[in-house]
Amino acid sequence: MxxxxxxxxxxxxxxxxxxxxxxxxxxxxxxxxxxxxxxxxxxxxxxxxxxxxxxxxxxxxxxxxxxxxxxxxxxxxxxxxxxxxxxxxxxxxxxxxxxxxxxxxxxxxxVGFNSAAIRKDKKHAWVPISTGCNSFCTFCIVPYSRGREQSRSFDEIMNEVKDLVWRGFTEITLLGMNVNSWGLEKVGIGFRKLMMERESFTRSDLPDNQSQYLKPKETPPFVKLLQAISAFEEIKMIRFMTSNPWDFHDELIEEIGRNKKIDRYVHLPVQSGSNDVLYRMNRGYTRERYVEIVKKLRAVDSEIVIGTDIIVGFPGETEEEFQETVKLAEEVSWLIGFVAMYSPRPGTASWRIYPDDIPHKVKKQRWDLLDELINKRNLSTRPIVV
Ligand code: SF4
The missing domain is CATH 3.40.50.12160 (Methylthiotransferase, N-terminal domain)
Incomplete structure (x- = not known):
């Protein structure tokens, strides 16, 4: 044979x-x-x-x-x-x-969702709920590499969860580039077309990220999905990543507060504490909106801890703009911060419209400072200001 x-x-x-x-x-x-x-x-x-x-x-x-x-x-x-x-x-x-x-x-x-996953872990399972991304943050390559966002159907996800329960899994992490927008009705934009067709464009030509989906009129589909998965007695822990601030609806915050099967660690990428940098990144929220979400999360459960992603040295980031991020770190007390130095990715909007004008030395200094502030001094043990 x-x-x-x-x-x-x-x-x-x-x-x-x-x-x-x-x-x-x-x-x-x-x-x-x-x-x-x-x-x-x-x-x-x-x-x-x-x-x-x-x-x-x-x-x-x-x-x-x-x-x-x-x-x-x-x-x-x-x-x-x-x-x-x-x-x-x-x-x-x-x-x-x-x-x-x-x-x-x-x-x-x-690769899609079609093949059954072969998992090494016997207790915890990653379950993708969507692929691709519609958000087009200017620095990010994902919408080009993974294509448009596609939500996996409720039935398909639940069938996989049922199978996992049957096999003895007790922990699930729901995965997507923006899990909060799972199942939302798309508005549809011609961003990619604009990128392809025009020789040049500016930031103001780009549609804002928060305009990608219609605001849900009732309970957001992602919250309903969390409730359906939590209904399995055998499932003891549910995590999800990644969440983006522009689709982080109040009902999701309330659900996290009352549903203790959801992990108390919430990963909420901020990327920058400066509104001007956030605009250049096309992040679809302001520093104030970010702080409001953090406050609301801590109000529903004081045990909730928050982690984040930050990019330093984004094109044009002035010292004052960087200091806004430093101040936000002191204000929010993230448990953990994944800090990255900006690196232009060919094909992205930022690569096309902004010069990579922050010297490596400055990026590194900013990286060191934030890493020390968030990850080494363990700000999370300090009193929470917000
Ligand atoms: S950073 Fe996240 S939300 Fe923004 S384009 Fe990339 S994958 Fe999408």
Whole structure:
């Protein structure tokens, strides 16, 4: 009998990529492949890439270079290398040019929800509820790499949850680029068309993020989904990521307050404490609105802790604008802050309309300061001001 072919998946990046890899594994196993112990011993190597920052891309390229070198030094036939993930936004021609080691490209949207996930964890499961993103923050590559936002149907999600309950899972993390907008009615915009058609445009030509969906007239669909999943007695913990401030409805805050199965840690990316920078980023909220959400969350349960993402050195970020973020850090006392130095991603709006004009040295100083303030001095133990 012929030995079954083997695959190995090397994943870079966020939880969405890890969740996609679980489904890629499902697809391979459905086709009769078995998982190899390492990339050194597989027939097909799937590299699931991240493009959020230049460093993430460099790591994927470095990894593939090491794989090819390893096999050529040993004089062995190397595995077939299949690239997927966020770097696919470059398009096939450019990718084959950039990485001649790649044998095949698997478009990220073809991973989809169709394959059953192969999970290593027996207690906790990632469950994607949407793919893509409609928000177009100017710095972000996701809407180009993952395409338009598509909500998975309620029935499909619930069937997967029922199956997880049956298998003994007790913790679920719902995944999406903007989970709060799950199931909302789209307004529809021509952002991508505008990006493609125009040689040049300015920030004021871009539609605002908060205009992407009709405001829900009744309980937001995402809240109903949380309630339906919580109804399973066997499910003890529900987490979700990522939430964005512009769709963080009051009913969601109330639900978090009363539904103790929802994790008390809320991840709420702010990106900047300056309204002018937020506008340039097209984030669809103000510093004041962010603080209002934080206050409301803490009012429904004082145990709630908040984490965030921040970009320093965004184009044009003045010292005063940066200090607004520092002040916000002191005001909010985040439990944790994932601070990143801005790196222009080819193809994004910010890459097209703003020069990357903050010197690396300044970005690094700002990064150090915020990291120290939020993560090292553990502000979260201080009295909460807001
Ligand atoms: S909400 Fe903004 S930052 Fe998040 S994935 Fe969409 S475009 Fe990117």
């Amino acid at each position: 012929q030995k079954p072919k083997t695959y190995f998946i090397h994943t870079f990046g966020c939880q969405s990529n890890k969740s996609d890899s679980e489904r890629i594994a499902g697809d391979y196993q459905a086709r009769g492949y078995t998982e190899a112990e390492s990339w050194q011993s597989c027939d097909e190597l799937i590299v699931n890439t991240c493009a959020i920052r230049q460093r993430a891309e460099d790591r994927a390229r470095g990894f593939m270079y090491n794989v090819v070198t390893h096999f050529s030094e040993l004089g062995l036939k190397r595995p077939k290398i299949i690239l997927t993930g966020c770097m696919t936004h470059y398009g096939n021609t450019k990718l084959y040019e950039m990485m001649p080691q790649v044998d095949e490209i698997l478009p990220i949207n073809e």
